Amino acid sequence: MASATDLIANDIQFEWLLRRGDTALVLGHRVSEWCGHSPVLEEDIALANVALDLIGQARMWLSLAGEIEGQGRGENELAYLRDAWDFRNFLLAEQPNGDFGQTLMRQFLIDAYQVPMLEALKGSKDERIAAIAAKAGKEVAYHLDRSADLVIRLGDGTAESHRRMQQALDALWSYTGEMFVSDAVDTAMADAGLAPDPASLKAAWQETVDAVLDQATLTAPEDEFAHTGGLTGRHSEHLGHLLAEMQFLQRAYPGATW
């Protein structure tokens, strides 16, 4: 198998890898905020598991990004020493936790995307990307099982749980479109056989989402408007606060070893 470096400019791959790594990192960080505060002990354990998987995935993607960049930056330099405008995560991932329903809906909408994305990446011409996708794919399949199941149960639970899940869906829907926008980076990666064109994942995502929302008795908003900007570094106000917290020690004590 070829290495991606033979096929396509490093800066494009670097950019694309940051999208994977930053989305996993920011979402993992958000989920980790629940630790010790969940509605029930089993969920506390499950959320910590999901957060751990995502942080593990972020480490793999960011390490590879640093390697390809070739400037001596590793996972920690990339996670802790970039400002918000250099982050490339989906806006959906950085949205605040809100109540448990909003956290769960955010997870489900991203999981339903990650499953076909990682499945396609297993066939990447770059074996390093394929290897990460193989590991992460197993984790994400479990995440989707769990989040879809809970969306169904809470959507079709009590009137109150239904109301909250619908409210979460309404609040987050306009952040889902960004996941399927293809730009020059995506096209170059797709042309080189390294990654799928994100637009090609929409049908699989839609199918999962429709089936789950139907069982959950929830209705997707009709408005097709999509907030974008995450992939070019124009984030919501929320990301800056998340990074201020996450990066505190590395920023306050530069050069220290932990």
Add this chain to the structure above:
Amino acid sequence: MYAQMVKTDATKVRSLSEMTEQERAFQERIDRGEKIEPTDWMPEGYRKTLIRQIGQHAHSEIVGQLPEGNWITRAPTLERKAILLAKVQDEAGHGLYLYCAAETLGVSRDELIELLHAGKMKYSSIFNYPTLTWADIGAVGWLVDGAAIMNQVPLQRTSFGPYSRAMIRICKEESFHQRQGYDIMMKMAKGSPAQRRMAQDALNRFWYPSLMMFGPSDKDSVHSAQSMAWKIKINTNDELRQKFVDQTVPQAEYLGLTVPDENLKWNEEKGGYDFSEPDWSEFFEVLKGNGPCNRERMEARVRAWEDGAWVRDGLMAHADKRVAARTAAE
């Protein structure tokens, strides 16, 4: 030690000849080292004491997630973040085993949680202290888990089967926790001047509260004597505290940190350190609710429980609907 000053309802420990035949048979099983299982007959006092002790232990695991959880979002590297998250998740898992062990005695997890929230059950005093710097995460693993292990290792041999089995599992994870705490302390103590300052400050603040975890001297306590007769307590508080000090002082020396006790001195004759008692008036204030974080800890737990009510209700309602749909289909 995550269970402190557990009461037994006993006014004195009775001898075998003062017991009923059933009680005597029970005590003799314990004396022979047999395990008591949930379906076996047991004195009411034994059952009640175990519910208090295991419940308090479970609550400690859950409340104990909070001080460490305080640094998950600020962990300094991705690896440290993952390790800490895994550790705090383990604590939740320990809480789960222990609530399950308590449930075998006829009390539900929800009942125990409600008693905690109503202030009718306690959790370990140590979790009412704040984690102010990253070094505190090291100190919690090193000292707090270290103190907990002192108590939990002997409890693997406790007389109640489900508690003993939970302890065996928990101890394996706790020794890993303690090592990760010490590893953080090593990095801090050998790090920059600011990191060394954090490490010393963490030891200064956590030393005496860690000694308090064993509880006040109980050599004259009827409750402790009764618990020891039942083998739900294996050592006295003073024995465990001495063992902890003897183990920890050389570790602090290795780190180049100073234990905040001017009276600390090796005593050749007893083969252990002489050391200062913690301020027990502070301990009793913390138990009364006047520790630095009592209010925040309870508020966080109650809020999580109340905010999560709609989730628990929703899940139950959905389960009921599924049962109804299945019944209708049959």
